[in-house]
Amino acid sequence: MDRRSLFLSLVRGENMVRPMATAITSPLTEELLNICGSTWPSVHRSREHMVKAALAAKQVIGFETIRVPFDQCVEAEALGVELDFEGHYPKPRTLLEKIKEFNFMGRGRTSMVLDVIGDLREAVGPGFPILGGVTGPFTLLNYLLGPAKTMLLSRRDPDLIKDYTYQLSASIANYAMEIVSAGADAIVIEDMASSPDVLNPMIFRTVEVEPLKRLTSMLNVPCILHICGDTLKILKDIPETGVKVFHVDPKTNLRVAKDLIRGVTLAGGVSTFLLLEGDEKSIVEASLSCLNLGIRIVAPACALHPKTPVENVKTMIKAVKNNPRIIGNTFRNNAGQLFSC
Ligand SMILES: [Zn+2]
Secondary structure (H helix, E strand, O other), X not given: OOHHHHHHHHHHOOOOOOOEEOOOOOOOOHHHHHHOOOOHHHHHHOHHHHHHHHHHHHXXXXXXXXXXXXXXXXXXXXXXXXXXXXXXXXXXXXXXXXXXXOXXXXXXXXXXXXXXXXXXXXHHOOOOOEEEEEEOHHXXXXXXXXHHHHHHHHHHOHHHHHHHHXXXXXXXXXXXXXXXXXOOOEEEEEOHHHOOOOOOHHHHHHHOHHXXXXXXXXXXXXXXXXXXXXXXXXXXXXXXXXXXXXXXXXOOOHHHHHHHOOOOEEEEEEOHHHHHHOOHHHHHHHHHHHHHOOEEEEEEOOOOOOOOOHHHHHHHHHHHHHOOEEEOOEEEOOOOOEEEO
């Protein structure tokens, strides 16, 4: 079974050969960029650098999928927000007064991202999974109007916000379809602004669940939803969005996550802080504990901290790839302990 088939079978929750270890969000670190001769601004803006870094994440670190782009501002930039490329990841430098245009195809870096995905597919061949990243409608709205105005309007005029997120969901889906045509096997929807840490779960239900459902229903590949922080209060809503995989942060109670989110595969689970500062033993323990808790695609919980040592991430990957052996529908580690998944 090639890596792409393994990934898709895990996503569908079918019988497993083994679990996987990868990065669903940005896999970049300073060390990785040094190894592949890139820099922070150019890795986001240059086709060649983006391809090189994405391949290095596979070849140097050993991640079992490839994902691009590395930032979440491609769509906002395409709709007219100017970005500041100083620092590790681009961030909005200007905001829009009003959203007049919803179509971002061919604008900003969207065409470059499609070219990058085409280059990557050519480089890795058909048997390796490529993930294309897009921004969730509510998070995109935050980038367009600014978090303060978006939050204020969410409380005062949720119908207006829902109208925006609904329209944006179709634009994101159109862009995601192009990403799939360029060679991606799955779409990662990063929706950080929907985290219950920053958004009332009631508002999430009102303004974002249906637009996410519209987005996923327009695509013919599986979607992975990433929302950071403690997502316990919205876990029950996740199956309704139509995503096949939820990328979960260990700030969420992982012991109950699997039961609350039946029918959706869990990914993620390893703290980025642990990967930054933890020792080998604690990283191995955390990675195996993810398997034990029903996470099939083990990954850093969010974008890696830029200072994360590559060796620590390799430890996570090794722990997942080498330890468990399949027995029926369960994995068994080298110590003989059973992991039912
Ligand atoms: Zn995150």
